[in-house]
Amino acid sequence: MTQLDIAFQTISELAQIIKDKKISPLEITHATLDRIKLLDKKLNSYITVMGDEAIKTAQQAEKDIKKGNYKGPLHGVPISLKDLYNTRGIRTTGGSNILADFVPDEDCTVTERLKTAGAIIVGKTNMHEFALGVSNENPHFGPCRNPWDLERIPGGSSGGSAAAVAAGLCAGSMGSDTGGSIRIPAALCGIVGFKPTFGRVSKAGVLPLAWSMDHAGPMTRSVEDAALMLQVIAGWDPKDPSSAKVPVANYRRGLKAGVKGLRLGILKEGFFKGPDSEVNEAFNKTVSLLKNLGAATSKASIPHIEYTPLTLRTITSVESASVHEKWLNTRPNDYGADVRARLEVSRLILASDYLRAQRVRSLIRKEFLEALNKFDALLVPTCPMTALKIGERSVKIGDKVVDVMSAIGPYVPSLNLTGLPALTVPCGFSKAGLPIGLQIISKPFDEGLVLRVGWAYEANTDWHLRRPPIG
């Protein structure tokens, strides 16, 4: 098997050949580290590569498997972490200058669970500074680039994770999502990104951005891989006060049940007039395919959905201002200009506006839950456009000029406000060769249903098999 073959194996494929002892974790780790060395100068998807640690862990995995102590599908598989997951003895920067030398004493719960499952942590990925933005143009570690077009952004804030997975620089990665930060980069880089229900995955030891919006979740090259990673990281954690004591299903069991008989709601409010024609076309074809596979599709309505980006922005701004209060007072010049300006504005928002946004949030959540009484899942494009060029600061939509964050992310924040599980899967490519994503949403803690719809779509298309031209 060549380095390139290894690079694009899914986690489930790697798991099978590792289990069958056709390849060793050490060979896979070496191939991954070699590929990072070869390509990451162009991509800049990693902030820290954990070469020595990864080889040491892979050697141990090899010994364990030889002895018959196979731990499961992540054993010996190269995984990366967005650089806001605490890793014992390895710096965790949050993509910032402020934490450039921060070396945690402990692993966060997700890191711990991945290590226990035998995953090989190969490195910490690039991200928008403190996760506060969607372009991943990081002023301290340099911009991460989209493997489908190096002149374009990968999206963010988990852009390094998305770029690394898409380019075969790891088999899966952990991202975080406060207003679309897993789903946006996953869609723009042509991979699968899963934001589970709020409380499903522990955030203990993960650098916060906004406590009531933050979610941790996997980014992978297939839906099955997202299920495999979620299986390992999901479940209650006493260290995280927002963690939910809800039983974890076997996500692989119902994965291939198909969509026949499922009721799928298509979100097409007036608000959604933004998608460019290629995104719209890809989305309409996706809906037709799911209908042909036996799902019943009809229009769904969330009357106040147009208020979701502003509501999210208000709440996230205030919470992030609180998270950053001390550093903004003591080290303002250590922030990048854009993030500093965002946090300063956030400090000046009135408490009454924050509470108003929290009340609008209740309203929007009720509307989503009502819609999900009528439908098993809801569908909407993940982003209304494909990846923008690095350096673009605003986009013209109709007769309005809007900032990049508002332009790329109008369809994702409602799921942070409501805490509902949302998955993005590749559903097409533009004529310029840039990926387009489909977002699937369902009821609280019904991750299995979301994965089931995603798998059914993926199994009948080949978008996820395309490889970026980077090499």
Add this chain to the structure above:
Amino acid sequence: MAREEELKINPEDIAKLAEMAGLRVEAARLDALTARYSGFLNELEKLRELDINDQEPAFVFRSEESLP
């Protein structure tokens, strides 16, 4: 009640507000902060127009709520 005209804020007002909030904003950055803050406040008008009298703020969702 929503404002009919765009809210205009002076940099001097922002300087005072920032000081009260404990922020150090250099004079050279004041205009940019004022523009950004004014833009956001004007956007917030959209939320102020909504009738949310019967809504309580969402803080924490009960995990048993609406289980599948």
